[in-house]
Amino acid sequence: MDTGETCTYVRRRVGERIEELRERRGVSQTQLAKMVPMNRTYYNDLVLGKANPSLDKLVKIADSLGVPLTDLFFGLGHVPPRCLVEYDQGKAPREVRAQDEQ
16 A cells, blocks of 8 residues: 555644644744754744654654644544545545545
């Protein structure tokens, strides 16, 4: 099974979630980058889904934002990653439910 597109989708969603949590906490990108630590270029790549953060980095981000690690993955559902998106002949990914798989 090719997971490349699914992984890209998940990275992008996690990046968006990190950005949302950062904004809610009133922390600037520069402040979060210093707290983790990471450089701002890496942070921007992370938010855009271009970076593939390690588990260690995700733990540091969650701690810096004062949220449980699972909050970084909020909104990805309760299905296996391969069920998150469906690719219909190059169309944009859409969320699918587990019962759609059956």
